[in-house]
Amino acid sequence: MATILLKLKKTGLLIILAFLFQNASAQTGDIKGIVKDQEGKYILSANLALKGTSYGATSDGNGAYHISGVPAGNYTLVFSTVGYKQFSKKISVRPAETTTLDIEAETDVSELQTVEVTGRKESSYKNNQSFSATKIEMAIKDIPQTISTVTKELIQDRQALRLKDIVQNVAGINEFSVYDDITMRGFRNSGSSGRLMNGLRTHNNFWTSPLLVNIERVEFIKGPASAAFANTSPGGTVNMVTKKPLDESRQAISFSTGSFSTYRIQGDFTGPLNDDKTLLYRLNLGYENAESFRDQVFNKSFVVAPSISFLPREGTRFNADFVYSNQHTILDRGRTIIQGTKDLFATPMNFNVAQPGDYLKQQNLALTLSFSQQLSKKIAFNASYMKFRYDELLNEHVHAAYITPDSIRMAFTDRNSKFNGNNLTAYLTFKFNTSVLQHTLLAGYDYIDGYNISYNRSAIGLANGVGDFSLKNPSWKLRPVESYTYAAANDYSSGSRFKTQGVYLQDLVQLNRFQFLLSLRQEFYHYPVTSFSYAGSNIKTAQDQNALLPRIGITYALTKDISLYTTYATGFEPQAGGTLSNPSTGGPFDPLTSDLLEVGAKGEFFNSRLFAGVAVYQITQNNVLVNANDASKPDLLRERGQERARGFELEASGRILPNLSVQVNYAFNEALITEDIENDINKRVGLTKENAPKHSSGSWIKYTVRKGALNGLGIGLGHSQVSERETFDRTLQLPGYVVFNGALYYQVKRLQLSVNLNNLTNKEYISGGYNYERNFPGAPRNFLLTVGYTF
Known part of the structure; x- marks a missing residue:
């Protein structure tokens, strides 16, 4: 009898719950529709929200949206997405019914x-x-x-x-x-x-x-x-484009931990500061404390980056960005291996000659102010200014020279450097027509300067107390750096002082399907007369280099989604101030000049959700400096005549479907030494440039399940591939490699979990390098677990 009563109770409870559920369902309805632009193209990732509620949806790859389970009543549906005008519309939801509302969005030209x-x-x-x-x-x-x-x-x-x-x-x-x-x-x-x-x-x-x-x-x-x-x-x-404030509130924070005792915290907060949304803010924060697979290497860093945008009226925009970063690490000089070895992987990948107590401490400060004023419908003024400062403290033990193939002489460096820089750019844009031609003319002025102060003291080898180091029987210990016998301090008190100014004109001309980009810049580079000490000697140097820099580009709209283009551009680089001011480099040297010839095609596919491009190019550069590879004069440089790169690239990126994102790329590049001043001795013409692989490719593909029991589960897979590369020592080549990476994601509403797995096959590989003394191994298999929450 008790069993029967219990079954009846359960049955009654189920009937009541079913009734309540059916009654609740009967009091709610759905809203769905299609979002298109004025040309009939679907709009992906548009935001549809019922004002004053938590109900909303995002349009998918076919422009469709669906808001379900909305209590019956009257609402205001708000549409918003980038590049289109925001608007709202009254809508009624009836019990147990689906209301259909299709949207045709109008392009917001003010977004440009x-x-x-x-x-x-x-x-x-x-x-x-x-x-x-x-x-x-x-x-x-x-x-x-x-x-x-x-x-x-x-x-x-x-x-x-x-x-x-x-x-x-x-x-x-x-x-x-x-x-x-x-x-x-x-x-x-x-x-x-x-x-x-x-x-x-x-x-x-x-x-x-x-x-x-x-x-x-x-x-x-x-x-x-x-x-x-x-x-x-x-x-x-x-x-690098910094995150700017948004006119809608968004907050996100994440915590990460993983291999090499890694801990990270990141935060991103943005939104309006007033009801009119004329004052917007953004604050980005980041902290890391991690070790490394490399001996002695660690990373401790934090970043604070606030940003303010002020839009007092239409046509007036002001932005202030401040970035402060602090890094405490060690200068990883790479892996020193047995000289002349044929087995590049005989030395452990974590091997490092750096000693306990070595450090590299850095601080970066950057303040950017930007202003834009629309003077009329056809004329606009723009100006941006950046003040930048960098401070460095360095203590390090390094490889100085091979004594035998498996033992090295050690050196110690103590350096204090500061860099201050300014960058100002200001220009006017004019829009006008001449007959059938539409012009966007830009006229501007740039000013850039930089000033470096660097003090160094160093000690080398046994005689100065630093000692030697065995590669086969290494010994790492805290060394008495204050008891070393130091050479005379070197003062590079103007080692990177420079000033450059440029005036330029640019005209973007439109004629039917053609666009012509024509620009001309006159550059005035000045390295001033400076006097400073180097090992007890007074050095004076000065340099002025001017350059006229044209650029011509043509784009043809084959269709509304596919463009063909060709371009010719020129480049100019004065030799670095530190190179000019350091007498041990062997200067003076001529400036670098370069030019580019390129043709290609770009297009948008899958209803503009995927961007793809192909480019074929040739780049030529003259007066390149390379290390002379003289063990007795490590700073000595020599001038190479000409280098040329020819190749083609393929790449595609985007979100093909709402739950499928892709990024793939491939490049073939043949970078050769085509002229060499010292060719009679070194026979370098025809050799491949250092660290310039012929073949490279990469990918990242992310797929997320959107329905069923696995809803919210995602997987990411990708690879990185680089072919064989030359080093500065022509007897040492770095082998090619393929590294596979993956990730698992799981998202529940505002919470996302992810596990990134790098180097899935635990491949031993060299990511780059200079010679036997300095080559850089890639990380072994590792993982990073991240928990993120948006609110």
Whole structure:
């Protein structure tokens, strides 16, 4: 009897619950529809929300949205997405019914800015617009030059923290070393020669790769970009675009831990500060405390990056960005291996001659102010200014010279460096027509300066107390650096002082399906007369170098989604101030000059959700300096006549489906020494340039389940591949490699869990290197677990 009563109770309870559920369901309804633009193209990732409620949805790859379980009643549906005008519409929800509301969105031309002040809202591996190459916002497919972009979404999915962590996702780029030191289209490109932040020149220290905590996207402008940015590398220019404030509240925080005792915390907070949304803010924070697979190496860093945007009225925009980063690490000089060895992997991958107590302490400060004023419908004024400062303290034990193939002489360096820089750019844009031609004319002025102060003291070998070091029987210990006998201190008190000014004109001309980008820049570079001491001697040096830099680009719209283009551009780089001022380099030297010839095609596919491009190019550079590889004179340089790179690139990125994102790339590049001043002795003509692989490729593909029991589960897979590379020592080649990476994701509402697995097969490989003394192994298999929450 008790059993029967219990069954009846359970049955009654189920009936009651079913009734309540049915009654509740009867009191709710759904809203669905299709979102298109005025040309009938579906709009992906548009936000549809019921004002004053938590109900909302995002449109999928077919423009469809569906808001379910909405209590019956009257609401205001708000539509918003980047590039289209926001609007709202009254809508009624009836019990147990589905209300259909299709939306035709109107393009918001006010989204096109002449200075990037407010943040972008895209959430894809694909980036649509760029300011970098032309100083005005243009669709990337319309720019007659290759621009590859790594967005914050790909940075997040890869859990990348530094610039060097994402270069595998860009065609034609590979690591030269573990520093801020990469190869672009076969040409070396480093932070010490200038990175761009929001189109302005910084001076990132060469020894550490820039942190990405506050970066919205990284743009790689391929080929010389001197027409826009003065002295730049011929292989390309790296522009890091910081995250700007948004006019809607978004907050996110994440915690990470993983291999090598890694701990990270990152936060991103943005939104309006007043009801009118004329004052916006953004704050990015980041902290890392990690060890490494490399002996003695550790990383402790934090970043604080606030940003304010002020839009008091239509046509007036002001932005202030401040970035402070602090890094405490060790200068990893790479793995020293037995001289002349044929087995590159005989020495352990973690092997490092650095000693306990060595350190590298860095501080970076950057303040950027940007202003844009629309003077009339046809004329706009733009100005940006950056103040930059870098401070460095370095103590390190390093390889000085081989004594025998398996033992080395040690050296110790104590260095204190400071760098101060200023960058101002100001220009006017004019829009006008001449007959059937539409013009966007830009006239501007740039000013850049930099001043470095560096004090060094050093001790070398047994006689000075530093000692020697055995590669077969190494000994790591805390050494008495204060008891060393130091050589006379070297004072490079103006080692990187320079000033450069440029005036330029640019005209973007439109004629039917054609666009012509014509620009001309006159550059005035000045390295002033300076007097300073070097090992007790007074040194004086001065240099003035001027350059006229033309650029011509043509784009043809084959269809509304596919463009063909060709371009010719020139480049200019004065030799570095430290090279000019250091008498041990063997100067003086002529400036670097370069030119680019490129043809290609760009297109948007899958209803503009995927961007793909192909480029064929030739880059030539003259007056290149290389290390003379003289063990007795480690700073000695020599001038190489000419280098040339020829190749082609393929890449594609975007979100093909709402749950499928892709980034793939491949590059073939043949970078050769085509002329050599010392060819009769060294016979270098025809040799491949250092760290310039012929073949490289990379990928990252992310798929997320959107339905069923596995809803919210995602998987990411990708690879990085680089072929054999030469080093500065022609008896040592770095072997090619393929490394596979993966990730698992799981998202529940605002909470996301991810596990990134790098080097899945535990491949031993060398990511870059100079010679037997300095080559840089890649990390073994490792993982990073991240918990993120948005609110």
